[in-house]
Amino acid sequence: MLSLAVPGRSWAHRLPAGVKLIGLAVASTALFPVGDLRILAVSLVVALALTASLGPAVLKQTFRLIRPLWFMVGLLIAFHVIFGQVAEGVATALRLVTLVLLANVVTMTTPLKVMMGLVSRLLTPLRPLGVNPRAVSVAMGMVIRFTPVLLERAELVRESWRARSIRPGRWRLVAPIGAAVLDDADRVADALRARGGVAAVH
Amino acid sequence: MERNLVQIALFAALIVVLGLLPKFNLVSGVPITAQSLGVMLAGAVLGARRGALAVLLFLALVAIGLPFLAGGRGGLGVFAGPSVGFLIGWPIAAFVTGWLMEQGRPAAVFWRALIASILGGIVVMYAFGIPGMAVVLDKDLLTATGFAAPFVPGDLVKAVVAGVTVEALHRLRPGLVAARD
Numbered sequence: 001m002l003s004l005a006v007p008g009r010s011w012a013h014r015l016p017a018g019v020k021l022i023g024l025a026v027a028s029t030a031l032f033p034v035g036d037l038r039i040l041a042v043s044l045v046v047a048l049a050l051t052a053s054l055g056p057a058v059l060k061q062t063f064r065l066i067r068p069l070w071f072m073v074g075l076l077i078a079f080h081v082i083f084g085q086v087a088e089g090v091a092t093a094l095r096l097v098t099l100v101l102l103a104n105v106v107t108m109t110t111p112l113k114v115m116m117g118l119v120s121r122l123l124t125p126l127r128p129l130g131v132n133p134r135a136v137s138v139a140m141g142m143v144i145r146f147t148p149v150l151l152e153r154a155e156l157v158r159e160s161w162r163a164r165s166i167r168p169g170r171w172r173l174v175a176p177i178g179a180a181v182l183d184d185a186d187r188v189a190d191a192l193r194a195r196g197g198v199a200a201v202h
Numbered sequence: 203m204e205r206n207l208v209q210i211a212l213f214a215a216l217i218v219v220l221g222l223l224p225k226f227n228l229v230s231g232v233p234i235t236a237q238s239l240g241v242m243l244a245g246a247v248l249g250a251r252r253g254a255l256a257v258l259l260f261l262a263l264v265a266i267g268l269p270f271l272a273g274g275r276g277g278l279g280v281f282a283g284p285s286v287g288f289l290i291g292w293p294i295a296a297f298v299t300g301w302l303m304e305q306g307r308p309a310a311v312f313w314r315a316l317i318a319s320i321l322g323g324i325v326v327m328y329a330f331g332i333p334g335m336a337v338v339l340d341k342d343l344l345t346a347t348g349f350a351a352p353f354v355p356g357d358l359v360k361a362v363v364a365g366v367t368v369e370a371l372h373r374l375r376p377g378l379v380a381a382r383d
Contacts, residue, residue, distance in 0.1 A: 004267045004277045024278065065279055072284050075349070076339055092340040099282040107267040107277030115266035135207055139259055142211035143218070144268070150212070150219045171363040174236075175370035178216070178243065182371070182378055185212045189205040197204055 234356030235272035245299030287334015298322035316365030
């Protein structure tokens with residue numbers, strides 16, 4: 001549904017999320033100082049092979065996710081060609097695409113629920129600082145639940161604008177949408193309190 | 203507690219919704235999205251602390267794989283990309299916008315929100331975004347500034363929209379804008 005994770009049973013889907021994140025952190029740290037084109041090219045091939053080994057659905061999602069990157073890569077390489085440092089530009093582009101691919105592997109093979117569980121676990125040691133992992137997961141669930149509701153609200157505001165004006169509403173609609181959000185927040189907070197507050201929500 | 207939590211969550215959802223609005227092109231042809239307007243609004247309306255928390259919540263959801271960034275992007279990959287500095291700057295931008303909003307008397311809401319959005323939502327944002335671009339793209343700061351500069355006019359437009367919106371909200375729901383409770 002909403003999440004970028006791709007359902008599946010590949011080797012990467014079976015690895016624990018924590019292991020994947022540690023692997024990603026190690027790979028990023030290791031690749032950062034590397035300037036050797038051969039090593040970087042091999043890394044990119046490895047990242048592509050890892051992605052491809054996860055099946056066609058993941059591959060398709062990957063290309064969708066990295067589409068905005070091509071513009072930056074093009075700009076980067078063009079810039080280096082103009083200044084005559086082609087190798088340096090290619091190295092940066094290789095590193096960038098490799099790291100983004102690896103990060104996307106983690107995202108696409110870890111279900112949202114597992115990620116949310118991981119966030120809760122990572123936040124638990126911050127309890128003494130006043131961080132409440134329970135409240136954070138309730139808030140995360142609320143954002144996911146309320147995004148479609150707000151979209152509907154925004155559509156309503158847009159329609160009522162169009163019923164009154166032939167000009168497009170555009171930025172004038174932000175304030176009434178904002179007011180609707182603040183009103184909704186009050187009502188949801190009342191409902192939450194009436195049900196025993198954040199601690200009681202499951 | 204519940205009210206603060208819900209306001210934080212709903213403003214995070216508002217940032218998502220603003221990212222889904224169709225982007226429009228400036229005269230210069232640079233596309234702008236309304237998502238960073240959401241960051242300015244979160245700070246200016248909710249104040250420093252809650253505004254920054256709303257943005258952090260939004261980023262946490264992006265990081266765990268929700269396609270909430272403008273254009274349906276998300277996942278850990280965006281934190282390895284060239285805009286990572288801007289993403290890191292977002293909660294700080296919201297905090298500074300909110301902090302500036304909380305200073306002084308509640309008069310002249312438009313001007314306060316406009317200045318707070320420019321200093322917090324543009325100056326602070328680029329102060330993180332440009333070094334981020336420089337590191338990821340391996341460029342010096344001046345070149346990275348050149349890459350980022352075309353987006354400044356769009357952000358100025360957004361700061362004006364933030365000012366107008368916050369003033370309108372202040373009239374529609376008095377006492378809510380950057381209220382301390």
